[in-house]
Amino acid sequence: MSLYKASANSTFSVKITLLSTTVLSLLIAHTTALAAMDDSIEKALKFGQADDAKYGQIKFNLRYRYENDDSKAPDKAVGNASTVRLRLGYLTPEFHSFQIFAEYEGNQDVGANTYNSLRNGHDTYETIADPQQHELNQFWLSYNGLPDTKIKLGRQHITLNNQRFIGDQDWRQMQRTFDALTITNKSLHNTTIHAGYITSVRDVTAEKIDMDSQFINAGYDFKRIGTLSAYTYLLDFNDRPTDNIKSSQTYGVRFNGGATINDDVSTIFTSEYAYQQDYANNPDDYEADYALLIAGLNAYGFIVKGAVEQLGGKGAGPAFQTPLASDHYFNGWSDQFTVIPVNGLRDTYGSIGTTVMGIDIEGIYHDFTDDTGKIDYGEEWDFMAVKTFGKHYSLLAKYAYYDDNGALTGLTDTHNFWLQAEVSF
Template sequence: MRAALSKHAGARVRSGEAGTSRRPALRSMALLPLLAALIAPAAQAVDIGEAVAGGKTSLGFRYRLETVSQDGIDEDAAASTARARLTWNSAESDSLSFGIETDYSLILGIEDFNSTTNGKTRYPVVADPDGFDLNQAFVKFKEEDFTVTLGRQRINHGSQRFIGGVAYRQNEQTYDGLRLQTNVGALDIDYAFIHNINRIFGPGDGAQPGDWYGNSHAFRATIAAWPGHTIAGYAYLWDLENDNGPGNSNATYGAEYQGVFNQLTVTAMLSNQSDHGDNPLSYEATHYLLQGDLKLGGISITAAYEVFGSDTGSTDDPEKFAATRFGGLMVDLGSNRHLASLRFPAATLHKFQGWTDKFLIAPATGLHDAWVSVSGKVGEATVTGVYHDFRSDVTLLDAVSGRPLLDNYGSEIGLSVTYPLRDNLGLLFKIARYSADDYATDTTKAWLMFDWRW
């Protein structure tokens, strides 16, 4: 697509060199000497029998029926899926513990959907492939306010805007690496070196890779500045090596504030992102969020405005860029220049920008999301309604007529109802409708889910 553009703020072009690809590698072995030095004193006294005997086992079973009707695809999707989960955690013995968690995702009856691995591309995507997955397997050392975790593990930072588990999908996203957590007074520090993202599309590869390998770092420090007010600083350096990973490699630095003022909670976030690692596109863009949550009796009202900036990036290797980009819209501006927006390769994306998942990847022209939600109790049920208005950060103009091509993307309305059937059994019904204007197509999704835990 070749187009002219008009931006809310002036874009700038940066030059850069395309990186060279590296072979994916599992690097946990290099971390073992460090871990050994940290836990050696405790390991001498650990009683494996005591740790195993005191371990705890939990079971979970989740069933979901999901339907998708999407303009442009003749067939509607219907997915009847389930996930069985077995979790075992040892008791702590002289500061050491370990845990393992397995998931098995399966099809129960209806398989009229594109799971990204089953080859049924005539249907809309429901990203719940079947198969067995080792969800977690880790050893943990904890001494007072210092914790070290090595292995495959769950990592959720803050709201999961930058790193999370995507727990809504049947195959959870977990991480292979080394995590260090500590707190000093009012300051909490959380750092992880990650050499593999165990993605929701696994356990095997399909239309999307089941794993992203690389050298990545996730850091977040949070301080309780004064009662009811916290400030966090974060840095996420994603250096992803295989498949479409390089096009999603980025370095993001930012800060977040959250303050409580009686019934009102205010959240503000500001981030800057640029290319990193072997990303073939050179770009820099800004993300910010302003959000207010108001509680009035039993009613919660949230209003927010979130912006994903867009930049005129350059590439010395257009073919590699086109091959490695992950979703979104690539807009060719000529002279090897392309529009680029922010990437969130490890975020819990279903939580943000609407439930129909039309903006899992922000379009290259950026995104402005103004949304409001209202939630409250109706008997034992919790009912939530939400509305999103989506617009571009950059307005593309037709090179001949000057008319806008991409400006007002569309809107979405959603409704969810959760109900506790028993102490260990929950029911969820959810439906969302995306009405397209300049971007994507009209889409309706609905879910019925039962979640048992023992």
């Protein structure tokens, strides 16, 4: 890239940042004024009903985001995306144990379109997977006429445990949803069972991917200690031949909990293990392991955690993969490892979070290697600040810096920056 182009990109990035800051300032003033009107708005969205929704309820979510993606990749220009995402839905009142929900979702560019959305053909820019698209995000029918059971059929979002294996990718502007039949049952004491059959996925680029997948996830709640979960995920990607390598069968167990020591101190503990191998039409013959260990303290207003997450790989064939995860929440916010390298991935990380003047702040450090710890994959620093106003308004600023440390991974130093404002009813 020439010096002129680099300078032009820097100037443009500054202009976009200034524009985004101005828009966010206006949104702050606007949402602060709206906060006093929450009761009136909530009542209006329930068609004038204050305490119930006998005529149904309108669901509304508006999110503005500015995102900057700047890496040292010589063939990619800096990505700048300024977008507004709207979700608008209607939930019917319950009628003979049946209920219907329909939701529109649309994402609109409100600035210069200088990023690769994976749908706009701008592949000379860095990828920011928030295309300008419009879709029927959810459309489902539910039935809860059986004891302790809810059945849902149609396009829906699905999140299980911490979304490491199945999640809705809600960080991106276009949500991942599933065409599925799901069943949630709570008949057994302290036990919740989720089971489902998925026929297709609508991904974050608003493209449909056919599949023939099943899952079951059962969790038992040990009161005041934590939840023990066991799961099976059978993923069969049968739409495009290039997706067949994502087909896998995964079996695992997870414990998430902690203990209260006193009014000011409690412990945090998570451990998980899973085994995965090829499934259905996957052309590869492989097997891999997954392990997670998190330990921490919530003490005197601070949350401190240390963790190791390992996704196995043998250097030949696929490593442990989680193609339906909400992967932005894992292995660093710069999204360097959405596909796990063939030698696997060990992510050793620590985090600290607290609240200052009503602002939630968090910092995370990641050290990445292969699953043996011998091959350096670089490191990352992540920082985030979130301010909420009442129940419905929030502002977010977020930064990620990935340093490849000269590692021979094909990855490059990357800076990511986000500003976001959201209103949700």
